[in-house]
Amino acid sequence: MACKLPGNTTVSGKSILRRCAVMLVSLLASFYLLHGLTQLGGSALRSPVSASVSASELVDASQAPLRRKRVLHRWVVGSVARQRLDGGGDAPGPQVRDAALGFPSASGKLRPLGDGTKRLPQAIIVGVKKGGTRALLEFLRVHPDVRAAGAEPHFFDRFYDNGLAWYRDLMPKTLEGQITMEKTPSYFVTREAPARIYSMSRSTKLIVVVRDPVTRAISDYTQTLSKKPDIASFESLTFKNRTTGLIDTSWSAIQIGIYTKHLDNWLQFFPMHQILFVSGERLISDPAGELGRVQDFLGLKRIITDKHFYFNQTKGFPCLKKAEGSSKPHCLGKTKGRTHPNIDPEVVQRLRDFYRPFNMKFYQMTGRMFGWDD
Numbered sequence: 001m002a003c004k005l006p007g008n009t010t011v012s013g014k015s016i017l018r019r020c021a022v023m024l025v026s027l028l029a030s031f032y033l034l035h036g037l038t039q040l041g042g043s044a045l046r047s048p049v050s051a052s053v054s055a056s057e058l059v060d061a062s063q064a065p066l067r068r069k070r071v072l073h074r075w076v077v078g079s080v081a082r083q084r085l086d087g088g089g090d091a092p093g094p095q096v097r098d099a100a101l102g103f104p105s106a107s108g109k110l111r112p113l114g115d116g117t118k119r120l121p122q123a124i125i126v127g128v129k130k131g132g133t134r135a136l137l138e139f140l141r142v143h144p145d146v147r148a149a150g151a152e153p154h155f156f157d158r159f160y161d162n163g164l165a166w167y168r169d170l171m172p173k174t175l176e177g178q179i180t181m182e183k184t185p186s187y188f189v190t191r192e193a194p195a196r197i198y199s200m201s202r203s204t205k206l207i208v209v210v211r212d213p214v215t216r217a218i219s220d221y222t223q224t225l226s227k228k229p230d231i232a233s234f235e236s237l238t239f240k241n242r243t244t245g246l247i248d249t250s251w252s253a254i255q256i257g258i259y260t261k262h263l264d265n266w267l268q269f270f271p272m273h274q275i276l277f278v279s280g281e282r283l284i285s286d287p288a289g290e291l292g293r294v295q296d297f298l299g300l301k302r303i304i305t306d307k308h309f310y311f312n313q314t315k316g317f318p319c320l321k322k323a324e325g326s327s328k329p330h331c332l333g334k335t336k337g338r339t340h341p342n343i344d345p346e347v348v349q350r351l352r353d354f355y356r357p358f359n360m361k362f363y364q365m366t367g368r369m370f371g372w373d374d
């Protein structure tokens, strides 16, 4: 059979069939290619970040400023979880379900979404007054896995009757994996504090910032003097009887520095390994070194390093290059690092002699030489 095409071309039936078959095959091939491209583009659009973000990158991202990190983590883990929930036919396991609801901490753990929950502290800086407790807490707060109450709650000494719910309410909200902390230096010398903290949680980690008891006493006195300029001199308050040289151990400025006496009280309830002693002197001369020990003790990743500090010549103390939630340098306020009055060197020597045996016992108990008697 033959037919006439426009332009007087004569085409046979066989030839038409051949042409139609070729057209069909190329049409099918185009469809196949188009389908492949759509699949590729579709999955890339569904998970723009998740496909390229590894667990270690998530951990690294946590070291960026907290707010930015949280937004990023919500987005990243949210999309990972969504992808798994959408794509897989299986019911999601607990990890995926958690991921759908949250984001990981610096340690890679998953956290619930939202602003978090107020929790009782898992670690408390219990002392000592004028040891450097504020500096330690301010430095620790830089860690993304630490949240701390701003003011001193004084729950275990002054406000115990208000109950644990009241205490918890003073705490900042935390996400799973973050540690709640507070500092109240007077706990260390409060007789009831160890039993009370133990009854809240026997696993509470305790931190004590200790400082040379003589300079601590002078610092304590300097604070009182700033509030009551009319008080008696340090020298006269130190002695029960200046002629006999008998020290007045009932004066709180003196008594607080007999660390072994107070420590004995804590050891009735807590084992030594649950108490960390931070050197107040080293906190000034090597803040990153002391912070390293504290982070280890709290089971935290060592994120706070010497890169976080600079020595402020005017202040005469180490300061933070960036405070928590800020990009500005931050030194402690003017009530921290006061100029001390000059004390009669004979009185200072008498106090050194008084504290020496207590210090020696303290070094023995803690296994650390603090160097106050060198």
Ligand SMILES: Nc1ncnc2c1ncn2[C@@H]1O[C@H](COP(=O)(O)OS(=O)(=O)O)[C@@H](OP(=O)(O)O)[C@H]1O
Binding pocket: 128, 129, 130, 131, 132, 133, 134, 135, 185, 218, 219, 220, 222, 280, 283, 284, 317, 318, 319, 331, 332, 335, 336, 337, 338, 339
């Ligand atoms: N980085 C930094 N900046 C300023 N001050 C610092 C710092 N590190 C430790 N210190 C020392 O902290 C002392 C105050 O201790 P506390 O914060 O424990 O005092 S308080 O008990 O809360 O009142 C305070 O005591 P004074 O020098 O006697 O004022 C400081 O010596």
